Amino acid sequence: MTSPIFGPITTQRHDNVLVIISNNPPVNALGQAVRAGLAQGIEEALADDSIEAVVIRCDGRTFFAGADITEFGKPPVGPNLPETLDKMEASNKPVVAAIHGTALGGGCEVALACHYRVAVPSAKLGLPEVKLGLIPGAAGTQRLPRLVGAEAALPLVVGGNPISAKQALAIGLVDKIVGEDSLEADAIAFAREQIGKPVPRSSEGTANRDGVRNPAIFDEFRQKNGRKLHGFDAPQAAIAAVKAAGELPYAEGVKKERELFMGLMGGTQSAAMRHYFFAERAANKIDDILADTPLIDIRKVGIIGAGTMGGGIAMNFLSAGIPVTILEMQQEALDRGTATIAKNYDNTAKKGRMKPEQVQQAMGNLSTSLDYADLADCDLVIEAVFENMDVKKEVFAKLDSVVKQGAILASNTSYLNVDEIAQATTRPGYVLGLHFFSPANIMKLLEIVRGAETRDDVLLTSMKLAKKIGKIAVVSGVCPGFIGNRMLSPRQQQANAMIMEGANYWEIDDVLIDFGFPMGPFQMADLAGTDIGWHRDPTRIENVREALCAAGRFGQKAGKGYYDYDASRSRTPSEETKSIIADFAGREGAQQRAISKQEILERLLYPMVNEGALILDEGMAQRASDIDVVWINGYGWPLYTGGPMFWADTIGLKTIVEGLEKHGLPVSDYLRRKADAGERFTS
Ligand code: 3HC
Numbered sequence: 001m002t003s004p005i006f007g008p009i010t011t012q013r014h015d016n017v018l019v020i021i022s023n024n025p026p027v028n029a030l031g032q033a034v035r036a037g038l039a040q041g042i043e044e045a046l047a048d049d050s051i052e053a054v055v056i057r058c059d060g061r062t063f064f065a066g067a068d069i070t071e072f073g074k075p076p077v078g079p080n081l082p083e084t085l086d087k088m089e090a091s092n093k094p095v096v097a098a099i100h101g102t103a104l105g106g107g108c109e110v111a112l113a114c115h116y117r118v119a120v121p122s123a124k125l126g127l128p129e130v131k132l133g134l135i136p137g138a139a140g141t142q143r144l145p146r147l148v149g150a151e152a153a154l155p156l157v158v159g160g161n162p163i164s165a166k167q168a169l170a171i172g173l174v175d176k177i178v179g180e181d182s183l184e185a186d187a188i189a190f191a192r193e194q195i196g197k198p199v200p201r202s203s204e205g206t207a208n209r210d211g212v213r214n215p216a217i218f219d220e221f222r223q224k225n226g227r228k229l230h231g232f233d234a235p236q237a238a239i240a241a242v243k244a245a246g247e248l249p250y251a252e253g254v255k256k257e258r259e260l261f262m263g264l265m266g267g268t269q270s271a272a273m274r275h276y277f278f279a280e281r282a283a284n285k286i287d288d289i290l291a292d293t294p295l296i297d298i299r300k301v302g303i304i305g306a307g308t309m310g311g312g313i314a315m316n317f318l319s320a321g322i323p324v325t326i327l328e329m330q331q332e333a334l335d336r337g338t339a340t341i342a343k344n345y346d347n348t349a350k351k352g353r354m355k356p357e358q359v360q361q362a363m364g365n366l367s368t369s370l371d372y373a374d375l376a377d378c379d380l381v382i383e384a385v386f387e388n389m390d391v392k393k394e395v396f397a398k399l400d401s402v403v404k405q406g407a408i409l410a411s412n413t414s415y416l417n418v419d420e421i422a423q424a425t426t427r428p429g430y431v432l433g434l435h436f437f438s439p440a441n442i443m444k445l446l447e448i449v450r451g452a453e454t455r456d457d458v459l460l461t462s463m464k465l466a467k468k469i470g471k472i473a474v475v476s477g478v479c480p481g482f483i484g485n486r487m488l489s490p491r492q493q494q495a496n497a498m499i500m501e502g503a504n505y506w507e508i509d510d511v512l513i514d515f516g517f518p519m520g521p522f523q524m525a526d527l528a529g530t531d532i533g534w535h536r537d538p539t540r541i542e543n544v545r546e547a548l549c550a551a552g553r554f555g556q557k558a559g560k561g562y563y564d565y566d567a568s569r570s571r572t573p574s575e576e577t578k579s580i581i582a583d584f585a586g587r588e589g590a591q592q593r594a595i596s597k598q599e600i601l602e603r604l605l606y607p608m609v610n611e612g613a614l615i616l617d618e619g620m621a622q623r624a625s626d627i628d629v630v631w632i633n634g635y636g637w638p639l640y641t642g643g644p645m646f647w648a649d650t651i652g653l654k655t656i657v658e659g660l661e662k663h664g665l666p667v668s669d670y671l672r673r674k675a676d677a678g679e680r681f682t683s
């Protein structure tokens, strides 16, 4: 018998067990109606003497995936989650969480407030709040350590990555793994077995004493994860909350959690990270294409060029089980490329991230060729040859003549005009840019470059395919450097200009590192090799980079570039580089002065915001948040500032305009208009 209680929550009676069911698509977020319904469901169970146990489960694709993030920042409407969960835990009739899909955040806290947890084998449980710049706010940081111990709780609460049902069983977060297709029935049977026994409450657990006996675990955890956590506020608060679970009585621990939670909720980091959460999801959507546009089936992929990018790109498809044929001009290049792919897979296997049989399967799906005819039956071909328009046009003309009609032809160009490349074919509608980032098997970002004539099905298929191979895709229009590299350009210009004016190059790198980037432009140049694109004539020296090359300072690989490197690759500023720079500055007659860190930061980042504004004004990005997704995933822009456009909103567009003017840098009309109107880029 089903009785609707309140909106998304219904209850079903199975003799002496009441099953409370949530149906709040898409992810059963714990919005106000769900919380109210849950509270009523528990009250119904308690008020009815014929009910002896309760099961809580969800319809649809997942157990509760957390608090409803769209409610954050709005005036709260009760009942709140903590009080709803306290009511659940206080029940003297056993309450069982029946988990499928992902029990995340508030959803995991629901499970913790239940007396027992059963899960299907494919379920995942986790507390990902740190990824939103928060910590669990419904007593998760207090119940979990009491249930599983502080040591087991730390990676969950502080790292934020979910664990499998099996791992959850091993640490005691789950009591039983039940049948994948018999969750409800098994949960009801399990609940019946608990009737009459004293109910175990997570809040009364004592496993957290491990952290009291050995408080060193907190510092050890901090040290081990220092690099990953650097700059983020939430993980520090998460560690403090788990520590408090061992030091304070439950009620006080909950109070401490609330204090930390509210502090984070009101801060800019969480606002930035919540912005990013929705930005990543928005980037998936193409505003002017119908979502039901039929897709092109991609069963076989061709790749032209087995160099740095071609090999990495191939790995994405091979790892997803899609056969790949790589084409090169010479057998030697093919052999080198294939060997690199094999070595990369071996390394992944050695780190335990892939099983040997998975490596074998991936390599088994790889074939090589020197003959275009072998690409005839590919559904998608990605070109990754030299960055030269004439070479690319020749390749596309050949592809056009051999590859079957209806296949997608893509270029991995970093800067070149995709429309011009498309015109080398008789089917420009099937041409687009798929701009992977290096190393292409690791970097998450994929810029999908939409040409003037790119067909809707070609674009949509590419978006879906990106998801399948684990990429975060953003659509860009055709412009030099697309979204990411186009914005990198003015930053690089300013970095180069400032070292001529008297800023030390390592100060420029350090300013960006302090801001949260993994490295600055000069470290980056050393890592990539200062000799990229060098003409190899040591007598022709027209800029600092050419002078570095002439002096054999090719970057990290040579042990010296802008910096000197020791055996462990740590960098120290180089006297030789300093004098090379001073020499150029002297020749240019550039006035030398001390440049403050603040000026360095403004001159590096404000012009990027201005370029972002131009990109938006020209319609090259669909929305400001897409630009943030590009910079966070492709260039290491710190997530906790939300990306360049959200960051600009935090600073205030008026301040950005004034800063650009102060430094004599261009201000686009669009940026000025927005600043004058007191508007923001992001919502
Ligand atoms: N609140 C509101 N909306 C949410 C949401 C949430 N917690 N989680 C997902 N959504 C929305 C998404 O925005 C998306 O909307 P759209 O279709 O309009 O773009 C839709 O649900 C589907 O989400 P995904 O595209 O991400 O679907 P997937 O199947 O790829 O992934 C998921 C599902 C793993 C559940 C993923 O959505 C996810 O990780 N969600 C967030 C989980 C989370 O962070 N929970 C903690 C919240 S904070 C909290 O609980 C605080 C508490 O301690 C008090």
Ligand code: NAI
Pocket (backbone or CB within 6 Å): 304, 305, 306, 307, 308, 309, 310, 327, 328, 329, 333, 383, 384, 385, 386, 387, 388, 391, 395, 412, 413, 414, 415, 435, 436, 437, 438
């Ligand atoms: P690479 O020089 O490492 O590899 C290019 C490969 O293409 C070489 O192996 C070469 O033999 C082969 N090749 C050249 N012409 C060919 C032809 N006509 N037919 C078949 N094979 C041919 O270059 P890399 O770095 O892999 O770059 C390839 C493309 O990817 C370029 O367009 C580049 O701009 C772009 N790209 C490069 C990134 C990087 O960080 N290296 C990042 C993103 C894009």
